[in-house]
Amino acid sequence: MRIFTAALATETNTFSPICIDRRAFEASLYAAPGEHPQTPTLCTAPITVGRRIAAEKGWQLIEGTAAWADPAGLVNRQTYEALRDEILAQLRDALPVNAVVLGLHGAMVADGYEDTEGDLLQRVREIVGPDVLVCAELDPHSHLTEKRVAAADFFVFFKEFPHTDFVDRAEDLWRIAVDTLEGRVAPVMSIFDCRMIDVFPTSREPMRSFVDKLMRIERDDADVLSLSVVHGFMAGDVPEMGTKMLAVTNGNSAKGDALARELGLELFAGRGTYRMPEIDERQAVAQAMTAPAGPVVIADMWDNPGGGTAGDATVVLEELLANNVTDAAIGTIWDPMAVRICMAAGEGAEIPLRFGAKSAPGTGRPIDGIVKVVKLVRNAEMRFGESFAPFGDAAHIEFRGIDIILNSTRAQSFDPSLFSVMGIDPTSKKILVIKSTNHFFASFSKIASEIIYCSAGTPYPNDPAKTPYRRAKRDIWPMVADPHRPERGAA
Numbered sequence: 001m002r003i004f005t006a007a008l009a010t011e012t013n014t015f016s017p018i019c020i021d022r023r024a025f026e027a028s029l030y031a032a033p034g035e036h037p038q039t040p041t042l043c044t045a046p047i048t049v050g051r052r053i054a055a056e057k058g059w060q061l062i063e064g065t066a067a068w069a070d071p072a073g074l075v076n077r078q079t080y081e082a083l084r085d086e087i088l089a090q091l092r093d094a095l096p097v098n099a100v101v102l103g104l105h106g107a108m109v110a111d112g113y114e115d116t117e118g119d120l121l122q123r124v125r126e127i128v129g130p131d132v133l134v135c136a137e138l139d140p141h142s143h144l145t146e147k148r149v150a151a152a153d154f155f156v157f158f159k160e161f162p163h164t165d166f167v168d169r170a171e172d173l174w175r176i177a178v179d180t181l182e183g184r185v186a187p188v189m190s191i192f193d194c195r196m197i198d199v200f201p202t203s204r205e206p207m208r209s210f211v212d213k214l215m216r217i218e219r220d221d222a223d224v225l226s227l228s229v230v231h232g233f234m235a236g237d238v239p240e241m242g243t244k245m246l247a248v249t250n251g252n253s254a255k256g257d258a259l260a261r262e263l264g265l266e267l268f269a270g271r272g273t274y275r276m277p278e279i280d281e282r283q284a285v286a287q288a289m290t291a292p293a294g295p296v297v298i299a300d301m302w303d304n305p306g307g308g309t310a311g312d313a314t315v316v317l318e319e320l321l322a323n324n325v326t327d328a329a330i331g332t333i334w335d336p337m338a339v340r341i342c343m344a345a346g347e348g349a350e351i352p353l354r355f356g357a358k359s360a361p362g363t364g365r366p367i368d369g370i371v372k373v374v375k376l377v378r379n380a381e382m383r384f385g386e387s388f389a390p391f392g393d394a395a396h397i398e399f400r401g402i403d404i405i406l407n408s409t410r411a412q413s414f415d416p417s418l419f420s421v422m423g424i425d426p427t428s429k430k431i432l433v434i435k436s437t438n439h440f441f442a443s444f445s446k447i448a449s450e451i452i453y454c455s456a457g458t459p460y461p462n463d464p465a466k467t468p469y470r471r472a473k474r475d476i477w478p479m480v481a482d483p484h485r486p487e488r489g490a491a
Helices: 022-028 042-057 077-094 116-128 146-151 166-181 207-220 253-269 281-289 315-322 336-345
Strands: 002-009 029-031 060-068 099-104 133-138 154-157 187-193 224-230 244-250 296-300 328-334 350-355 367-384 387-399 402-407 431-434 450-454
Touching: 002 042, 002 077, 022 029, 022 060, 022 077, 022 387, 042 060, 042 099, 042 133, 042 166, 060 077, 077 116, 099 116, 099 166, 116 133, 116 146, 133 166, 154 166, 154 187, 154 224, 154 244, 166 224, 187 253, 207 224, 207 253, 224 253, 244 253, 281 296, 281 315, 281 431, 281 450, 296 315, 315 328, 315 367, 315 402, 315 431, 336 350, 336 367, 336 387, 336 402, 367 402
Parallel strands: 002 060, 002 099, 099 133, 133 154, 296 431, 296 450, 328 402, 328 431
Antiparallel strands: 029 060, 187 244, 224 244, 350 367, 367 387, 387 402
16 A cells, blocks of 8 residues: 655634744654654644554555644745645655545635635546545644535544544544555544534533443444544634534444534534633732642633734733732743844843733733843643644743743643743742643643633734624524524524
């Protein structure tokens, strides 16, 4: 067997002011054919898992380019087209192939392309023809479009949020691909449109039990090859935005259709109960200050670079300063220019510095003052599961008794190693402020005495009922009360 694999991924917040060009991919991950590291980067697990599977089977794995950019706003048209055409040219050179196994995200939007993954998959299908297996692993915070479904044989999405299972789901993807190539199964996809958009953390109930149920069905029903909740991505203003239920069965579309509908309606019935409880910055800081022990983790959940924001909001920091809090650390505030100034000044320097809140309204005010440059790290990285996430050249500064990490490559706060690599012991602090919606939970919950989800400022469109969508459908919950029974009327 000859299998072609490649990855092209980012998550596009169409409301974000931060645009993506080729440099953004190169800052996060750009690997030419055969140069992908041994550890995967979220959407590139099909490549690393594929290496092992191909070696075990004695098959030939032909690697194309792997490119991943940390989430932001619109992707530059020339950048997308160049990366797409690079991969397509590699596929043509690899022909003939028995399968194409891709790592994608599912929420990329480029200038001129509302459905980049659909565009890529359609072009792949045109190259390989109707009989070659085409499949992909995707992030659940994505848009499952008709164009993609028409072009591919099957998809597997991560089940967990935080996404701790991207390697496990790549194993599922390859298991189904191998069984298909060896003639044991014939995967078909069934999709149910839940007609909703919500937040589905699997680190808490009721989503934890729902995902556990999906895995039990996969284990106990031989006809069911894979089940996925496509959460949708509420910051992506595209026509097919929303939550969908996907069932992949072994040639049994009737069963898949019924199962996807049953599970999708069950998911819809729990609407509004999945999301984490959120409080504002004043409540969050007051609660953290009175906690009996630390570290208390305040997740500045909507200034999350993993959702496409800049990650430079100062709203929570301003509240800490207003309350004269000192036993705290902030990780991170994105400010490449401030980092350059700190790098020029050097470790130990005390300098006047303006930092933060430069990207957009609703992110607070820039902070001005005399700061001490404590530690400087070039090309800093933090752990993310078994992999690493870069956050670029970084500066640890101290301002009015608070330790603050400034970074030059936007990245959400995945792991406490974010602090330790910058010379801060996270377990020694009373309060840790991080920028992440829920990916932080898997690692920070191991050291936190308490976790507070804080909704501060307005850097992210986190209330779909109020978001000024122009392209997304409006006949979904919470825009309407029950779109499955329209006679109930609008919310």
